[in-house]
Amino acid sequence: MTTLTPAIKHSSLRLNPSLRRNRLDRLFTTIAGGFSLIAVLPLFLVLIYVILQGGRLISINLFTQLPPAPGLDGGGIGNALIGTFVVTLVASMIAIPVGVGGGIFLAEYSKSGPFAQFIRLGNDILAGVPSIICGVFVYGAIVATRLFFGQSYTAAAGGMALAILMLPTVIKTTDEGLRLVPKALSMGAIGVGASKFVTITRITLPSAFTPIATGVVLGIARAAGETAPLIFTALFSPFWPEGVFNPIATMSVLIYNFAIMPFDAQNELAWAASFVLVILILGANLLARWLRRFASM
């Protein structure tokens, strides 16, 4: 008994596909691949359906005309297109300064104390609040109380509801973007005698510009497509926008209103608006991706 019998027998190095472990490997790869296909399937189905239904309706008139009166043909979604931009602009004007400011506070000024923890937790919860709740809140706080010059439904109220939806995204991406900036950079600025304010505005914020911009764009993309918070804040209007203190048409509410009407012209406009909205949001997301790519270079 001079030779030891090896505890593990070595076989050929050649790949043997019929081995149990190799068969299982193939099986699980197939299953995982199948599920990931199913996961992206809705995206393509929705896109294709909307493009087929709405894409063929694209014309100049669509962007320049008002929706027709019930029963008439033709018309466009010009007012809703402008309305979506107006409401989103109002939302951005509120959410970007507040959100970026809040993010700066969390990342740079707060000392991770209970207050900052509370704000972060609150922000995460706010991100999960259903959009219709934001709408009801703004309805109760602004619309029902006629806060703006005695007006009830206004574009400004709609913008505020969307701002509440945008805020968590903007705060979180600003906070995280700033924390990703190497500490060594701000140390360097402070080491040459920069105050905290100068360090943040001149060194840290510019370095975190891309993640912040990405967050803002994603926030806008989310807000622009929301319907629920707008139904009872901005309401709808069949006319051209009359300033931010009047009801305003938006594309998402137009889709909601027109898709279920018993008139073909309105149904077609709803599809056309869906198409335009999807393209805008797709564009915003691609812009965000491009910004991110720009950052990693």
Place this chain on the structure above:
Amino acid sequence: MTMTMPRKTPAITNQSCLSLEKVTISYGSFEAVRDVYLEIPRGKVTAFIGPSGCGKSTVLRGLNRMNDLIEGCTLKGRVIFDGQDIYAPEVDPVEVRRRIGMVFQQPNPFPKSIYENIAFGARINGFSGDMDELVESSLRKAFIWDETKDKLKESGNSLSGGQQQRLCIARAIAIEPEVILMDEPCSALDPISTLKIEELMHELKKTFSIVIVTHNMQQAVRVSDQTAFFNAEAVEGGTGKVGYLVEFDETERIFNSPLQQATQDYVTGRFG
């Protein structure tokens, strides 16, 4: 040179520039370094050596209130600079850092052009002279002008590690501080870049007082006039080791005839 002010006589250069009196620095309730008394001389290079965790970097950062940026870090005792305790409540830490500059372990140029890297500090310090001239002279003093003069508009990040560190030194001297603190400035660099920075230090000490933390004892011997040896010891009831100053003397004496056995053991490599 018209700089013939009477108080800049050689006798004054022996005077201390920074003095630490019973300085204890803690992170939260943990004391990192305890009861340091130290007189850092003006116009010389002072090296801090010692094993990891002995608190030498902590003390260095305490000299220009960089520790303020670390949460929970507190300093007891007094750090006297220019006749003033820099930790007194009425002192503005930003002013302190303008007069006591810092170079870090990792080169950290700003993600701006080489020109802007130098101009940034000067501008925020209210520099009103010829910026081009200041940029050139600062880069010259840091021995990096020849390598950068043709690409001042390029990003500071496009330089090599050693060049970046010299750029950071140029950035520090552009604001004309009185003291420059260097926290292991060569530990991320190759030997040739290290040599360049050491030559640079010899040049700089004619104008500035320099304090350098280094793990490399040969470097301490090559560049410094004075050396402080820090060590760490476990204390009763403590959770970790507490750093303290073992010995502070002329570099030559620290390495050749130290008074303490611990210093002797460390500099000869018979440590621990």
